[in-house]
Amino acid sequence: MVxxxxxxxxxxxxxxxxxVISVTDSVWCFRGPSYFxxxxxxxxxxxxxxVDVGMDSDxxxxxxxxxxxxxxxxxxxxxxxxxxxxxxSAGAAFLKSKFGLRV
Numbered sequence: 001m002v003x004x005x006x007x008x009x010x011x012x013x014x015x016x017x018x019x020v021i022s023v024t025d026s027v028w029c030f031r032g033p034s035y036f037x038x039x040x041x042x043x044x045x046x047x048x049x050x051v052d053v054g055m056d057s058d059x060x061x062x063x064x065x066x067x068x069x070x071x072x073x074x075x076x077x078x079x080x081x082x083x084x085x086x087x088x089s090a091g092a093a094f095l096k097s098k099f100g101l102r103v
Contacts, residue, residue: 018030018065018068019032020069023040028069030054030062032061037054039062039065040052046077047075047076048071050076051081051082053079053081053089053091055090057091077102079096079103081103
């Protein structure tokens, strides 16, 4: 398992890190430092799929994780939500609207 941190800056310039964990060659886990819930990105023959999409209502944390592993969001085919708690689903509406994804 390989993991690294990518960093983003808010307007305050305070760094926020997203942990990226390579679960397999085609599955990645994205985890923020302030919560234990994980989002996953799965690359399969049928396309790229999101499993839960994190706390950010604009999906910034999830999109940052995708950028970190080199997969553009335009490749996403659908979002699977394990349940509707905010820490798993907050970015789903944004991604659905922006990229026309099925949830």
